[in-house]
Amino acid sequence: MAVVEFWxxxxxxYSYPAAFAVEERARAVGVRLAWRSFLxxxxxxxxxxxxSPFNIYPAKGKYMWRDLARICARQGLPLRRPTQFPRNGLLAARVACRYAEEQWLPEFVRRVYAANFRDDRDISSAEVVGHVIDSLGLKxxxxxxxxxxxxSKDALRTQTDRAIKLGLIGAPSFAVEGExxxxxxxxxxxxxxxxxKRDVVAL
Amino acid sequence: MAVVEFWxxxxxxYSYPAAFAVEERARAVGVRLAWRSFLxxxxxxxxxxxxSPFNIYPAKGKYMWRDLARICARQGLPLRRPTQFPRNGLLAARVACRYAEEQWLPEFVRRVYAANFRDDRDISSAEVVGHVIDSLGLKxxxxxxxxxxxxSKDALRTQTDRAIKLGLIGAPSFAVEGExxxxxxxxxxxxxxxxxKRDVVAL
Structure with missing residues (x-):
């Protein structure tokens, strides 16, 4: 069966609530997930x-924060609007790309999101990312x-190039055999x- | 119970498949709909x-046409990509605003959408809009x-001003008591x- 790539x-x-929901849903329907970090x-x-377009276009930003709050509330997920937005996720993305196949990866991803959007921590810092890794019992x-x-740097660059080639325009996105x-x-x-279950489409 | 405004x-x-689905779903759950045309x-x-941002940002446009095709396929709705996009809906919007309370209004709206996105007709022309009105057995x-x-012109302008005040950033949108x-x-x-069924949100 086709793998679902979660980008x-x-x-x-919007990747925050998605990261917390996707694995459970995939398990429920029996779909295999691949976690793909990118920039x-x-x-x-x-x-x-x-x-971020949410900063460039304030009306979009205002709607997004409200919409995000509703989505998180639905999922029972705490949300605190970070004092800084967006925060640079480069270091965390490199970790997530390098260790994509590790069993602890999904939990690492969720904890980084929680650090940013629940705890208002600066996830661009090695200290905060390191703290998340520690919390998983890793070195x-x-x-x-x-x-x-x-x-590792090159690997993330290559993966981001693939995202561009796939035609990704935002996050989160899902890719299934190029769709x-x-x-x-x-x-x-x-x-x-x-x-x-693919709808026949011709355009 | 609160009215749901369909903008x-x-x-x-994306308003095309929404216009074809919204009434039936509203009826199924017992919600009252108000149809609100705007520019x-x-x-x-x-x-x-x-x-259109879908023309300004071609990557977004490419994704949208594909996504729209999938959505229409799911709804069993024919879709032909119009040879001109976007088409000016001013005249049709004035009709929809002026006659918003008429029983024939939802069907008028759907037929205008079908003219544009199924039949590739120029809905900016009085001839095409008039033909839709005729087809409903009206003058x-x-x-x-x-x-x-x-x-009537002022009424649409006032309604569009209300859309701006509500904070609408695209279409279709739904508004429920300002949400x-x-x-x-x-x-x-x-x-x-x-x-x-409102999720408690505080941000």
Whole structure:
């Protein structure tokens, strides 16, 4: 069966509730997930944006924060609006890319999101990311060093290039054999696609 | 019980499947609908856009057409990508605003959308809009004249001003006592809100 790629960026607000919901839902319907971290900056940069569109377009930002609050409330997920937005998720993304196949990866991802959107911690700092790694019973120093080797940096760059080639325009997104679904609210459609329930479309 | 306002713009692609689905779903859950036509141009203009963002940002446009095709396929709704996009829905919006309370209004709205997105007809023309009115067994000439009086023009302008004040950023949107839900995929959340199933949110 087709794998569902879950594409996320640590700065992305809507990726927070999605990261907390996706694994359980995938298990419920029997779909295999692959976690794919990437960076939105090059994708937004190609549109001429050097900041989050939610900051560039305040009306969009205002709606997003309210919508996010409703989504988190529905999921029973705490949300505190971070004092800084967006926060640079580069280091965490490198860890997530380098260790994508590890069993602890999904929990690492969720804890980084919680640090940002629940605890208002600065996830761009090695201290905060290291603290998350520690909390999983792993060796932070080792993992952070490995995540910042040239190989690991290149791996994230390559993965972000793949996101661009796939045509991703935001996060979170789902990809199933090249078919793209944008937004946490598209998770069931992506799963259906992976399960072979594909609507015939011709355009 | 709170009324759900369905805000739509005739140029809007995602409003097409929403217009075909919303009434049946509202009936199924026992929610009262109000149809609200408005214009996106002043809202997009405030963001510095003088065209559809789907044209300004081709990556977004590419994704949208594919996503729309999937949504229409799911609903069993034919879709032909119009040779011109967006098409000016001003005249149709004036009709929809002036005759919002008429029983035939929802069917008029759906037929205008079908003319644009199924039949690739130019809905900016009085001929095409008139043909839709005729097809409902109504007097096109009379209705088109009435829709273009100063009163009717002002009514649509006032309604679009209200959309701006509500904070609408796109179409379709739902509004329930000032609470905004953007996107056809938010219909159930909007209905839940109207039914009193409101998640407690504080931000």
């Amino acid at each position: 996320f960026e640590f700065a992305s607000t 939105l900056a090059p994708i937004f940069g190609a549109q001429g944006w050097n900041d 932070a120093e080792e993992i952070l060093a490995e995540a910042q080797t040239q190989n 793209i679904f944008w937004g946490g609210d598209r998770v069931e459609q992506a799963f259906d696609w992976a399960l072979g | 739509f713009e005739f140029a809007s692609t 996106l141009a002043p809202i997009f203009g405030a963001q510095g856009w003088n065209d 096109a000439e009379e209705i088109l004249a009435e829709a273009q009086t100063q009163n 905004i839900f953007w996107g056809g995929d938010r219909v159930e959340q909007a209905f839940d809100w109207a039914l009193g």
